[in-house]
Each structure stands twice: as structure tokens, then as C-alpha cells.
Amino acid sequence: MADPRTAATMADGALRRTQRRLMQPAFSNDALNGYVPIMGRIVEESLAALAAGGPFELRSEVRTTTVDLANSLLVGLTGLDSAAKRELQAVMDDFFSGTQALELSEDPNSVFGRGLAAKKRLFEMLQPALVEQRDALLAEGHIRSDGNTKPRKSVLGCMMDARIAMGDADALHDLDVLTYQCIGMLMAGVDTSGSSFTTLLVALTQMPEVVERLREEQQKVIQTHGPGLTRAALDAMKYCDAVVKEVQYIQPAGAANLRVALKDLEIGGCSIPAGAMIVVHWHAAHMLEDAEFFGRQTVPLPRAGRPAVLDKDYLSQVFRPERWLAGGVGGRKPTMLTFHYGPHTCLGTTLYMLEAKALLAALVRGYDLELLADPATIPWTYAPLSLPDRAVPLMARLAARA
Numbered sequence: 001m002a003d004p005r006t007a008a009t010m011a012d013g014a015l016r017r018t019q020r021r022l023m024q025p026a027f028s029n030d031a032l033n034g035y036v037p038i039m040g041r042i043v044e045e046s047l048a049a050l051a052a053g054g055p056f057e058l059r060s061e062v063r064t065t066t067v068d069l070a071n072s073l074l075v076g077l078t079g080l081d082s083a084a085k086r087e088l089q090a091v092m093d094d095f096f097s098g099t100q101a102l103e104l105s106e107d108p109n110s111v112f113g114r115g116l117a118a119k120k121r122l123f124e125m126l127q128p129a130l131v132e133q134r135d136a137l138l139a140e141g142h143i144r145s146d147g148n149t150k151p152r153k154s155v156l157g158c159m160m161d162a163r164i165a166m167g168d169a170d171a172l173h174d175l176d177v178l179t180y181q182c183i184g185m186l187m188a189g190v191d192t193s194g195s196s197f198t199t200l201l202v203a204l205t206q207m208p209e210v211v212e213r214l215r216e217e218q219q220k221v222i223q224t225h226g227p228g229l230t231r232a233a234l235d236a237m238k239y240c241d242a243v244v245k246e247v248q249y250i251q252p253a254g255a256a257n258l259r260v261a262l263k264d265l266e267i268g269g270c271s272i273p274a275g276a277m278i279v280v281h282w283h284a285a286h287m288l289e290d291a292e293f294f295g296r297q298t299v300p301l302p303r304a305g306r307p308a309v310l311d312k313d314y315l316s317q318v319f320r321p322e323r324w325l326a327g328g329v330g331g332r333k334p335t336m337l338t339f340h341y342g343p344h345t346c347l348g349t350t351l352y353m354l355e356a357k358a359l360l361a362a363l364v365r366g367y368d369l370e371l372l373a374d375p376a377t378i379p380w381t382y383a384p385l386s387l388p389d390r391a392v393p394l395m396a397r398l399a400a401r402a
Ligand code: HEM
Pocket: 008, 009, 020, 023, 074, 155, 185, 186, 188, 189, 190, 192, 193, 196, 253, 254, 257, 338, 339, 340, 343, 344, 345, 346, 347, 348, 349, 351, 352
């Protein structure tokens, strides 16, 4: 389903180096600062709309907000009406499922077949907006009179600038490449963030003491930075930052990934021949590290011997945001593998952190979130992403604080 010219996450060598060079400026500090006001507005509007309605299904509402964030921040698609948003979300769901299909059948009723149809529709829906953005960008020029590039409000806008800066403006006229880049961004940023926001919220509803501490921090942040969710305010939220990181550590968006050894290796006394496929299970690695930190005899993986759930019992065993604060636990710093290291490391890590902190800050400042389902009865699935089982509705209610 991917195009070989743009599938950077699957490529190696010169192609991925070029793709990464194109993507990097879109995640620079300057670029991120340009996205912050938009993300603040989206999370505040989403929470206000949820509080104004009755109970809702948490996972699907979180996904709607994530798709809104991605449409605006990643591809610069603003101004979609709610019917267009709903259709785009449904089409993206079918497309993403198609990319995970185990059977590559073109039967239109199969998962892969529906994915192919969704891909066609995604192209039809995205391309007019992409052409509009590209033409506006080319018409206005990307260099300011002081020689700097103009700030862009979306990742795709920055990538178009980077293409021009590489002396390759002609490539912007290859609409298929632009569309694949845009879909690639949506694939990298939507489901990962969406599943993480859900996990974060489910965990928080069970830890009122953590919510209280987040609120205390917000009061201090507001005293110093005012009520706006600015970049400086988000950077000042150290405890909030630790909570977001901790959730990625104890319940990462994805638990494991595959790699192929390019040469003979020895890791921890285990010989791995070149060409062997390796499962890198970072959720297990985090929990082994946790056991070492706290001198535990057993590793509290949520799957051990029972249906995996994200309940109070599991959280009380592992949730330790202090490990991310200055000083850590016993002076030791944890290792976060969820976003990877090395040449494929996630480019969207800081973007995700800022989005999650904006969401948490807006939530604890203005609302009480209540889960209407008992988390101890909701099985969690781990592949391809960590999420509560889709078959069980995850009802919740949001009330504005007096
Ligand atoms: C909780 C949220 C996220 C998690 C856990 C996550 C995790 C990851 C991981 C593990 C990889 C490496 C994949 C591999 O090597 O096979 C990756 C790559 C990537 N991620 Fe994220 N990601 C998240 C959010 C985002 C967001 C919001 C974006 C924004 C577009 C993004 C953009 C990317 C890109 C562009 C790559 C490819 C980097 C490259 O191959 O050079 N990610 N991500």
C-alpha cells in the first residue's frame, strides 16, 4: 500500500536519509512552537464539546480529537465540517486496518480490499487540499525578507519548504508523492497518539492523587505564565511531563517491534547471527529495569497469569512518575525505548509530548473525568497497539468544574 519513493520508515540507505532530511525541520523547536497555539485550541474545544454532551465512548472520542490534531498539525487540513471529518476518520480506519491485514486478498469485502478502496478515497479527499496548500506556499514564497523561512503551521508545510530548500521544488508537483507523504504522517502520528491518550486518561481516572498533584502544578504554571497553553507554559509542567512519560514507560503505545540483525551480534551473552529476526520487546525491557530499580523479585507485566487490564492494582505496583523528575529514583535515570533510538528514532516524540501535556493541562484545569466502566473488567490488547479491547465500550463522562 506504500509508495517506495516515500516509505521512509520501511526504507534504509539513501532514500531514508533524504526522507528524514525532509522531515526533520518540521519537528524543529521553531516549527513546534508554531503548532502549539493550534493544539491548545483543539484540545480546549474538544473537551468543552464533550462536557456539554452526555456520557461518551472514550476511545472513539479520543480518536476524533487525535484525528483533528493530526489533520491540522500534520497536514494543515483545517476547516473540515463534521461530516467530512467523520468520513475522513472512517476512511483512515479502513486504510490503517488494511495495512495490518495478514491476508493480501483483493476481495472488496476483505480487510485488505477495504483498505485498498479506502486508500483510493483518501487520495480523492486529501489531494484538493494539498494542491491548495502547495499553490499558496509556492505563490507566497518560502523565504522571508530577512532570509529565514516563513513559519508554517503544519508538518507538511514545513516539508514542502524543506523540499524547496533542497532545490527540488519540482517534486512538489508530483501529487502522488505529496499525498503519500501526507498519509505517512497520518499513519505515524494518529494511532500511536490516539492509543496513548486513551491509556493516559484511563490511568488517570484511577489515580485521584495524581490528578490533584497535576492541578497544584497547573495553579503554579498559571500564576507564572498566565492561562494560555503556550510553549513556555507546557515546558514548565515538569510533573505533567513525568506523568506522560511514565504512561509510555509502563504501558507503551506499542510493546515490541521487529528488527533484522545486519551482522553477527552478542547481546547480554546471547549470540545472534546476521540475518536473524529479532523481537525487540521494550515493554518487557522497561519492566525488567523497573524491577532492578526497586529490587523487585518479579516483573509486574500486566499480562502475567491473568487477562491484561490497566487497573488500580497494576498501576499501584508500577506507576512511579517520580523516576522522571530531577534526581530520579535513587539517582538513577530510566531508559525510555518507546520512541526508539538510532536512525529510525521517532521524529514526533516532542510533538506527542506537547499534545499530551496540552490535553492533560486543559483537562485538570477545567474538568473532572469519570470512567463509567470498571477498568478491572476491560481486557487490554497489545498488538499492533496497546488499547482497551474494541469489543467492550469504554464509557466515560466529563463534567466542567465549578
Ligand atoms: C505516543 C506516540 C508515538 C509513539 C509511541 C511513536 C513511536 C515511534 C516509533 C517506535 C518509531 C520507529 C519505528 C521503526 O523504526 O520501526 C517512530 C517513527 C516515526 N514517528 Fe513516531 N511515535 C509517536 C508519535 C508520532 C507522531 C505524533 C508523529 C508525527 C507525525 C510521529 C512521526 C514519526 C515519524 C515521521 C517516524 C519515522 C522516523 C524515521 O523512520 O526516520 N510519531 N515512532
